[in-house]
Each structure stands twice: as C-alpha cells, then as structure tokens.
Amino acid sequence: MAFSRRSPVRVRARQWLQDQRRLLLGCDAQSDQMRARILRVLIRLSPWTLAASLVVALVMAQVLRPYVGMESLLVWMVIQMAVCAAGWLAAWRQRGRVLRAAPAAMVRGAIAQASLLGLCWALPAVLWFSDLPHEPQLFVGLITVCMMAGGVVGLALLAPAALSFLVVMLLGAQWALWKSSLALALHLAALNALFAAVLMLGVLAAAQLFSRRLMSEREAARQGEVVSLLLRDFEESSSDVLWEIDRHGRFVQVSRRLATLLERPIERLPQLSLVQILQSLQQEGSRGVERLQHCLNRGEPFRDQVVRVRLASGIRWWSITAKPVSDERGRAGGWRGVIADVTAERQSHQHLAYLAHFDSLTGLSNRVSVRNRLAQAVEPGSRRSALLCLDLDHFKTINDSHGHSVGDAVLQEVAKRLRAYMRKSDLCGRLGGDEFAIVLDDLRSDDEALALAERLVAALRLPHEIQNLSLSTGVSIGVAFLPDHGDSVDEALASADLALYAAKAAGRGRVECFTSELGTSQRRRMTLERELREALARNELVVHYQPQVDLQTWTIRSAEALVRWNHPTLGSVSPGEFIPVAEDTGLINNIGAWVLAKACSDAKHVLPGLRIAVNASAAQVQRAAFVNELRSILSRYQLSPEWLEVEITESLLMEDVNSAVENLHAIKELGVRIALDDFGTGYSSLAYLRRFPFDKLKIDRAFIRELMTTSDARAIVRTILQLAGVLGMDTVAEGVEEPAQLDVLAHVGCHAIQGFLVARPMPAEELADLCRRWESLPRPESAGNLPESVLSELRLRP
Numbered sequence: 001m002a003f004s005r006r007s008p009v010r011v012r013a014r015q016w017l018q019d020q021r022r023l024l025l026g027c028d029a030q031s032d033q034m035r036a037r038i039l040r041v042l043i044r045l046s047p048w049t050l051a052a053s054l055v056v057a058l059v060m061a062q063v064l065r066p067y068v069g070m071e072s073l074l075v076w077m078v079i080q081m082a083v084c085a086a087g088w089l090a091a092w093r094q095r096g097r098v099l100r101a102a103p104a105a106m107v108r109g110a111i112a113q114a115s116l117l118g119l120c121w122a123l124p125a126v127l128w129f130s131d132l133p134h135e136p137q138l139f140v141g142l143i144t145v146c147m148m149a150g151g152v153v154g155l156a157l158l159a160p161a162a163l164s165f166l167v168v169m170l171l172g173a174q175w176a177l178w179k180s181s182l183a184l185a186l187h188l189a190a191l192n193a194l195f196a197a198v199l200m201l202g203v204l205a206a207a208q209l210f211s212r213r214l215m216s217e218r219e220a221a222r223q224g225e226v227v228s229l230l231l232r233d234f235e236e237s238s239s240d241v242l243w244e245i246d247r248h249g250r251f252v253q254v255s256r257r258l259a260t261l262l263e264r265p266i267e268r269l270p271q272l273s274l275v276q277i278l279q280s281l282q283q284e285g286s287r288g289v290e291r292l293q294h295c296l297n298r299g300e301p302f303r304d305q306v307v308r309v310r311l312a313s314g315i316r317w318w319s320i321t322a323k324p325v326s327d328e329r330g331r332a333g334g335w336r337g338v339i340a341d342v343t344a345e346r347q348s349h350q351h352l353a354y355l356a357h358f359d360s361l362t363g364l365s366n367r368v369s370v371r372n373r374l375a376q377a378v379e380p381g382s383r384r385s386a387l388l389c390l391d392l393d394h395f396k397t398i399n400d401s402h403g404h405s406v407g408d409a410v411l412q413e414v415a416k417r418l419r420a421y422m423r424k425s426d427l428c429g430r431l432g433g434d435e436f437a438i439v440l441d442d443l444r445s446d447d448e449a450l451a452l453a454e455r456l457v458a459a460l461r462l463p464h465e466i467q468n469l470s471l472s473t474g475v476s477i478g479v480a481f482l483p484d485h486g487d488s489v490d491e492a493l494a495s496a497d498l499a500l501y502a503a504k505a506a507g508r509g510r511v512e513c514f515t516s517e518l519g520t521s522q523r524r525r526m527t528l529e530r531e532l533r534e535a536l537a538r539n540e541l542v543v544h545y546q547p548q549v550d551l552q553t554w555t556i557r558s559a560e561a562l563v564r565w566n567h568p569t570l571g572s573v574s575p576g577e578f579i580p581v582a583e584d585t586g587l588i589n590n591i592g593a594w595v596l597a598k599a600c601s602d603a604k605h606v607l608p609g610l611r612i613a614v615n616a617s618a619a620q621v622q623r624a625a626f627v628n629e630l631r632s633i634l635s636r637y638q639l640s641p642e643w644l645e646v647e648i649t650e651s652l653l654m655e656d657v658n659s660a661v662e663n664l665h666a667i668k669e670l671g672v673r674i675a676l677d678d679f680g681t682g683y684s685s686l687a688y689l690r691r692f693p694f695d696k697l698k699i700d701r702a703f704i705r706e707l708m709t710t711s712d713a714r715a716i717v718r719t720i721l722q723l724a725g726v727l728g729m730d731t732v733a734e735g736v737e738e739p740a741q742l743d744v745l746a747h748v749g750c751h752a753i754q755g756f757l758v759a760r761p762m763p764a765e766e767l768a769d770l771c772r773r774w775e776s777l778p779r780p781e782s783a784g785n786l787p788e789s790v791l792s793e794l795r796l797r798p
C-alpha cells in the first residue's frame with residue numbers, strides 16, 4: 001500500500017496554519033473580507049477592553065505606590081495610556097463605517113498593538129515582582145494571571161494577536177519568578193506555563209471555529225449569488241414568473257415579467273396584494289382564488305393551485321406554487337413562489353377529456369358516453385328507457401363513389417338532423433362509422449320511442465345537399481326497451497342491434513322492435529356474419545358438383561358448382577343460409593370470385609369435358625368489374641369459355657335491368673353461356689326472356705316437386721318448355737327425386753335433369769369417378785305407365 005496516513009491532529013494543525021496564513025498574508029478579496037469581519041468585532045470591543053485595562057493599571061499603580069518609585073510608576077502609566085490611546089484612536093477612525101475589507105497590514109498592526117499591550121502588562125512583574133513583599137507580590141501575580149486570561153479572551157478572534165499577547169506576558173511572568181527568591185517559584189512557573197498552554201489551546205480552538213464559520217458564511221454568500229443568478233436566468237428563460245409577498249400579502253421585489261403577467265404597472269405592484277389582484281382577474285364562476293387564500297391561511301407550502309383568470313389576451317389558467325418564508329428571527333415573514341401559465345396544458349387536457357366523451361366529427365356523444373348512459377339505464381330500479389340503434393342505408397356507396405370528405409359531411413348533416421329531434425334528457429351518440437345510438441330516458445310509453453324513431457326515418461329520408469350533390473341515405477332503426485330487453489349494457493346493445501338487423505333484412509328504411517324470437521334467429525345470423533368473414537382465409541369453403549344428365553342420351557353433360565361451408569363448431573352450414581348473409585354484407589364478391597376460380601380450375605383439371613354451371617348472385621353480376629374478373633379467371637386456368645355457364649336468378653333483372661343486361665351481353669360475348677335459375681318464381685319472367693337471350697332455363701324444383709300432384713305445376717312446366725322451345729333455349733329441371741318425375745320430364749321433352757334421383761352434390765374427384773363409371777350404371781327404373789290425365793295436361797300445344 002503506498003498511501004501515507006496522517007494523524008487527524010496533524011491534518012487539523014495544517015489546516016489551521018493554512019487558514020492563519022491566509023488571514024495574515026492573503027491578498028485576495030475574500031481574505032480582505034475575512035479580516036474585516038474579525039477586526040470589526042475587535043474594534044467594537046476595544047474601547048471597553050482598553051478602558052478596563054487602564055482602570056486595572058490605575059488600581060495597580062495605587063497598590064504599588066508604597067513599594068515602587070514614583071517615576072517608575074509614572075513612566076509605566078504613561079506607556080499604558082499611550083497604548084490605550086493608540087487603540088482608541090484606531091477605533092475612533094472606524095466610527096460610523098462598516099469595515100468591509102481589511103488589508104493584511106491592518107491585522108499586523110493589531111498584532112503589534114496586542115504585543116505592546118502584553119509587554120505593558122508584563123512590565124510590573126519583570127521590573128518590580130522580585131523586590132516586593134509577599135502581599136503585593138501576590139497582588140501582582142494575580143493581576144498578571146488575570147490579565148493573561150482576560151487579554152486572550154478579548155483577542156481570541158484574532159489568534160496571532162492573542163498568542164503574541166499571551167507569549168509576551170508568559171515570558172514576563174516566568175522571568176519574574178525566576179528572579180524571585182520564592183521557594184515555590186519553580187512550581188508556580190510550571191503551573192503558569194500549563195495555564196498559558198491551556199489558554200493557547202483555547203485560542204487555537206476558538207480561532208479555528210471562527211474561521212470555519214467565516215468560511216461557511218462566505219460559501220453561503222457565494223451560493224446565494226449563484227442562486228440569484230440562476231433565478232434571474234430562470235425568470236428570463238422560463239414561462240414561470242417568480243413572486244414574493246410580505247406577511248400582509250403585498251408584493252416585495254417585483255419583476256417586470258410579474259407586472260406584465262398581472263397586467264399592472266410595475267411601480268404600483270408593491271402597494272398591491274397578490275390575492276386582491278387575482279380576485280380582480282378571476283374568471284366568473286372559478287373558485288381558484290378562494291382555494292389559494294385557504295392555502296395561504298394555513299401557512300403551509302402548497303403546489304399547483306390553479307386559478308382561472310380573464311386577461312386582455314383571453315382566458316388563461318395559472319398554476320400557483322409557494323412556500324412560506326421566515327424573517328431573521330424565524331417569524332413567518334410572507335410567501336415566495338411561482339406563477340406558471342398552464343393554459344396550453346389545460347386546453348390539451350380539456351381537448352382530451354372532450355375526445356374521451358364526444359365524437360370529434362359530429363360533436364355527438366361517443367360510444368363511451370353512450371355506454372355510460374346505458375349503464376345507468378340498466379341499473380335496477382331505473383325508469384323505463386329506450387335504446388335506438390341507427391344505421392345509415394347505402395352510406396358505403398356514398399363514401400365509395402364520392403370520397404370520404406363527402407361521407408364525413410353526410411355524417412355531420414345526419415347528426416344535425418338527429419339533434420333537432422332530441423329532448424334535453426335524451427342522449428344521441430355516434431358509435432362509429434355510420435352507426436348512431438339514441439338513449440331516451442323516462443319514457444311515458446313505448447309508443448313515444450317508436451313514434452320518434454318513425455319521425456327520424458322520415459327526416460333522414462330527405463336528401464342531403466352537399467357540395468352541389470343531392471345525396472340520399474335513409475336509415476334503419478332497431479329499438480330495444482330497458483330494462484326488459486337487457487339487464488347489462490352489452491345485452492341492451494345486442495338487443496337493439498338484432499332489431500336493427502331485422503329492420504335491414506326487412507328492406508331497410510324502417511323501424512323494428514326487439515322480440516325474443518328475433519333474438520334467436522338474428523343471433524345466428526350475426527354469428528354467421530362474423531364467422532363468414534374469416535371462412536375463406538381459414539379454408540373452410542369447398543365446392544361440390546351435382547351432375548346434370550341429358551335425358552335423350554342419358555349422359556352427364558354438365559354439372560352445377562355448389563359451395564359448401566364446413567365450420568369447425570357450427571358444422572356444415574347450408575349455402576341457402578349463408579349466401580344471403582354474404583350478399584347482405586358484400587362478402588359475396590370475394591366468395592363468388594373464389595367459387596368461380598375453383599370451378600374453372602376443376603373444370604380444366606378434374607372434370608374435363610363437363611360444362612360447369614356456377615351460381616352468380618345479382619350483386620356480383622351488377623358490378624362493372626365482374627366481366628373482367630371472369631375473363632382473367634378463364635385465362636388464368638386456360639379454360640375455354642364454352643365449358644363455363646353462369647347461373648343467374650331473376651332477381652338480378654328485377655333490380656337494375658339496364659346495367660345487368662349490359663353485363664350479361666358482355667359475358668355472352670366472352671363465349672360463356674348463361675342460364676336463368678329458378679325460372680318461373682319471379683313476376684315478369686316472360687318479359688325478361690324477351691329482353692335477353694338466355695342459353696338455358698332451369699325449371700324451379702318447386703314445380704318439379706308438385707309435378708305429379710298439382711295440375712298448376714304441370715301447366716307451368718308445360719309453358720316453360722314451350723317457351724324455351726320457341727326461344728331456342730335448353731331446359732333443365734332441378735330437384736328431380738322420383739322416377740315418375742323423370743318419366744314425365746322425358747315424355748314432355750325436357751333436355752336435362754338434375755336431382756337426388758341421379759346424384760347428390762359431391763366433390764369434383766367423386767364426380768370424375770362417377771363419370772368414368774357412368775356407362776356401367778343402370779338408368780333409374782321407370783315408374784310405369786303415366787296416368788292419361790297427367791299426360792293430357794302435359795301434351796304440348798302447337
């Protein structure tokens with residue numbers, strides 16, 4: 001280990017010497033100030049200590065007069081008085097002034113003077129002690145010792161002066177004892193030396209204490225300067241403003257920034273009180289100043305008391321933080337603190353709070369607020385209330401065709417109209433997208449809510465004039481009554497949602513009320529909708545094929561592609577159930593495109609030589625992009641168009657005839673055949689047939705089912721076949737289950753049949769296998785001779 005150990009005493013001695021050296025010789029300003037502090041005390045005390053010294057000298061001269069020559073005593077007294085006069089003169093020169101800096105020479109002068117005084121008091125012992133009788137000897141010894149102690153105490157702050165005084169006196173006393181003939185002289189000299197040593201240690205300790213105190217005072221002063229510099233910097237750079245008030249609440253040490261902030265002239269501020277100014281500025285209705293006053297009265301530090309004030313520049317929020325300050329005697333002397341302008345912070349908080357409860361686009365309440373209000377409405381004991389869930393009809397079309405800014409404007413317009421019908425106690429909110437909700441409290445009767453819902457439907461039916469466009473939306477509304485239709489917020493929303501679904505399913509632009517039956521079927525529908533969105537991605541859809549058999553040749557010439565949905569928990573879901581859901585939600589476009597692609601792929605690779613008929617919903621075919629999609633799928637699988645048939649239903653022609661017919665022509669131009677499905681179930685079938693030349697008519701299975709039992713069905717089938725013959729269209733009868741139906745259809749010249757009698761829908765590979773084995777399979781047996789009554793009704797008229 002290579003470090004040296006120093007004893008604490010040595011370290012302290014070293015430190016002391018450094019301090020004293022600095023005191024005696026230091027030339028810097030701080031040393032000057034330290035010396036001045038010490039000399040100020042000594043100068044203040046010196047008239048009294050010197051006076052005391054002179055009085056003692058007079059008493060001593062009086063006591064020694066019988067034993068010492070008059071001249072000697074007079075000389076001693078003159079020296080005493082001269083030394084005292086010099087001290088007084090020095091003190092007199094400093095009168096009325098505060099000594100702030102003292103050069104080292106002043107300290108050296110003080111040390112010289114202390115040595116001189118010590119010499120004065122050593123003289124009686126040195127000159128007269130040995131020749132005196134015992135009694136005056138005792139007097140001189142005692143006075144000398146007392147003066148040693150008194151002088152050292154008086155000069156203790158200036159250690160070198162005290163030490164030089166003490167040393168001179170000690171030497172004088174020791175000399176006197178040495179010269180005396182006292183038997184105890186040696187003992188007395190030893191004790192005197194010990195006494196002087198103790199005094200010396202006391203002086204050193206006192207001097208060190210004092211110089212340490214001076215140092216820390218100086219450090220505190222330096223830090224104070226730094227702090228005030230920092231404060232000034234803080235004042236200039238930050239948005240916070242410092243203030244200080246006295247115990248009467250009036251300002252002290254005002255800054256220009258404070259005056260500017262408080263909108264008062266700076267020179268007036270010292271006469272004003274903080275609370276008074278804040279009261280005059282306080283915004284009506286705010287209680288901030290009262291809270292602040294309360295904090296001031298309590299007399300404890302406080303933070304961030306917010307006061308709202310109205311200034312020339314507008315409304316501002318100030319956050320006030322302060323702590324009490326005390327005067328030199330520790331009494332409560334006022335307050336010191338900062339005012340921070342927190343307006344921006346407040347405004348952003350307020351904006352966030354607004355966004356947390358309101359919809360920023362429409363200004364209506366948001367989903368959270370609607371849920372909060374519903375939570376109150378479903379609480380046990382609450383009065384009857386109604387929840388109206390609204391969904392705009394065809395809003396998506398407006399958004400898609402005119403852009404989101406027009407869509408947003410429509411939503412704002414809708415919100416405005418809704419608001420016009422609301423009572424003060426009603427809550428109208430936007431749940432998101434084009435969904436709105438209204439909570440009606442304190443219903444007098446259910447009819448009140450239903451009547452309002454009807455009025456809203458009528459109001460929203462009127463077109464909106466936006467950006468020179470006249471846009472119609474319409475609204476569907478589902479109504480649930482609380483607490484009957486839900487004892488939780490989620491249940492209430494689900495009930496109103498189910499009613500809304502029913503309103504949309506029933507043709508939109510109408511109001512439906514929740515019923516428990518609705519619950520079961522709509523819940524199933526909602527589940528299907530939710531699950532169907534993922535079905536394609538999860539590979540849950542498959543395509544099966546049902547063969548169509550030519551009745552003349554008894555060969556399989558074509559097959560119908562039928563989509564199947566195998567859901568992991570719902571099981572096998574019929575297309576009759578999920579295709580309408582897909583059509584309502586727009587999912588049919590993706591699902592239809594996928595079925596088409598799969599059918600083309602199978603037609604090319606698994607079922608070559610079979611024409612595949614694919615069902616297409618009205619929504620698919622109406623889209624302008626459909627024809628291009630068809631073209632690109634055919635080219636992707638390199639399938640010749642003649643192997644594809646698109647089956648459409650009459651509903652397509654009923655909804656939008658012109659664009660549908662246009663698309664059908666385009667499909668036909670591609671070379672793809674078109675079949676009309678479910679023929680005979682629509683209203684104006686014949687009119688449509690004249691407008692578009694279909695390749696095939698499919699006779700609906702409803703007629704086939706009743707073919708043997710009702711003459712109406714037979715009449716319809718006969719007419720369809722006749723019509724198809726005239727128009728040159730193929731015919732296929734679907735839903736053939738019985739041999740008798742087959743016999744009848746063959747008899748009347750139907751071209752093909754499809755039905756369970758031949759085969760159920762099956763995977764492509766199974767159908768391919770069936771086709772391979774077909775020749776070897778027997779044709780279903782005939783049901784025997786047909787009754788003449790049936791045959792006569794079926795006979796085609798020329």
Ligand SMILES: Nc1nc2c(ncn2[C@@H]2O[C@H](COP(=O)(O)O[C@H]3[C@@H](O)[C@H](n4cnc5c(=O)[nH]c(N)nc54)O[C@@H]3COP(=O)(O)O)[C@@H](O)[C@H]2O)c(=O)[nH]1
Binds near residue numbers: 560561592737755
């Ligand atoms: N837009 C699309 N619609 C599709 C698609 N796939 C099917 N569908 C349509 O869904 C409806 C129900 O179809 P599905 O449950 O597959 O029923 C078909 C046959 O299984 C059934 N069928 C056939 N033979 C018989 C029979 O002898 N008896 C009997 N009770 N039913 C039988 O008929 C349905 C076929 O009908 P159709 O399409 O009218 O020829 C149905 O409307 C499908 O069209 C698709 O991909 N897209």
